Amino acid sequence: MSSRTIRALAVAATALLSASLLAACGGDDEGASSSGDGGSAEASSLRLGYFPNITHSPALVGVNKKFFETALGSTKLETKTFNAGPAAIEALFSGAIDATYIGPNPAINGWAQSKGTGLKIIAGSTSGGAGLVVKEGINTPADLKGKKIATPQLGNTQDVALRAWLKENGLNADQQGGGDVSVLPQDNATALQAFAQGAIDGAWVPEPNYSRLILESKGKVLVDEKDLWPSGLFVTTHLIVTQEFLKKYPATVKKLLQGHLESLDYIEKNGADAQKAANAQLEALSGKPLKDDVLAASFKNLTFTADPVASSLFTSAKHAEDVGLLKPVDLKGIYDLGPLNELLKAAGKPEVSDAAA
Incomplete structure (x- = not known):
């Protein structure tokens, strides 16, 4: 913002x-x-x-x-x-x-x-x-270079979580969708469809979209946000x-x-x-x-x-x-x-x- x-x-x-x-x-x-x-x-x-x-x-x-x-x-x-x-x-x-x-x-x-x-x-x-669900073939933070990742909204809770995690892993993403990783804020319905169609490579989203990406589009979990916090909370x-x-x-x-x-x-x-x-x-x-x-x-x-x-x-x-x-x-x-x-x-x-x- x-x-x-x-x-x-x-x-x-x-x-x-x-x-x-x-x-x-x-x-x-x-x-x-x-x-x-x-x-x-x-x-x-x-x-x-x-x-x-x-x-x-x-x-x-x-x-x-x-x-x-x-x-x-x-x-x-x-x-x-x-x-x-x-x-x-x-x-x-x-x-x-x-x-x-x-x-x-x-x-x-x-x-x-x-x-x-x-x-x-x-x-x-x-x-x-909440967390980051990605397509097959992405196994490490480095694999996200040049990839497109969706979040629900610029500056929202998941958008901040993704950008902070990327920075901690040596990757940058600007607010215009540029940088090492292209972060694309979009509403949940759009992100679900885009992931299913292969237009994006992953999304950091909350439930139920987190589970829908996994169950409906065969996404894999790269980051379960619980793992980033003390006691998982x-x-x-x-x-x-x-x-x-x-x-x-x-x-x-x-x-x-x-x-x-x-x-x-x-x-x-x-x-x-x-x-x-x-x-x-x-x-x-x-x-x-x-x-x-x-x-x-x-x-x-x-x-x-x-x-x-x-x-x-x-x-x-x-x-x-x-x-x-x-x-x-x-x-x-x-x-x-x-x-x-x-x-x-x-x-x-x-x-x-x-x-x-």
């Missing part, structure tokens, strides 16, 4: 955020119940964003099984789906949604754009489920909320987290049924459920956890800086895990950390 683009995003995000704050100043009380003060008031509705993607399974299952609705009680749940992180961040900053499931790099960019005022990460959701999806909503309706946010934890617990204890629930929600949203083999492979490759794996977020930000896709940003304060840890402690479960290492 060029510096001009980053500046443009920052200006746009600041304007959107300002508009949101101004709107909040005039008539913001109508979103709260009449009981209690600002600290105990509950929102009349909560607008939750998520993606129609298997990496957002805690959201898919939570909506399908009505865990969020039950936990929120009198607060009405309104949902909105997105296909890309920047669109979700824009909706968050414009006041169109209050919270969303999202990947790490869009959250980092949103934090940077709003100068640390726009959002908080309040829980982890998903770890793992890195953040793929987490849950964020606007700071304004969190400050004004902490009780509502805690109920959202309660629904989130119930969804995670259901996935852990009811594997097969959880897969069916996630797939049913995908079908309801897109009209296209995943094939059984892709669904099973994707779930096997993902870890669903309330732990945000904070250390990996800080490392991802450093990777984005190293490859020129992010200006240095101070991420101190991006997490607010207090409400989550209260719920985990009450349930007798280990608390989670926001430590950078």
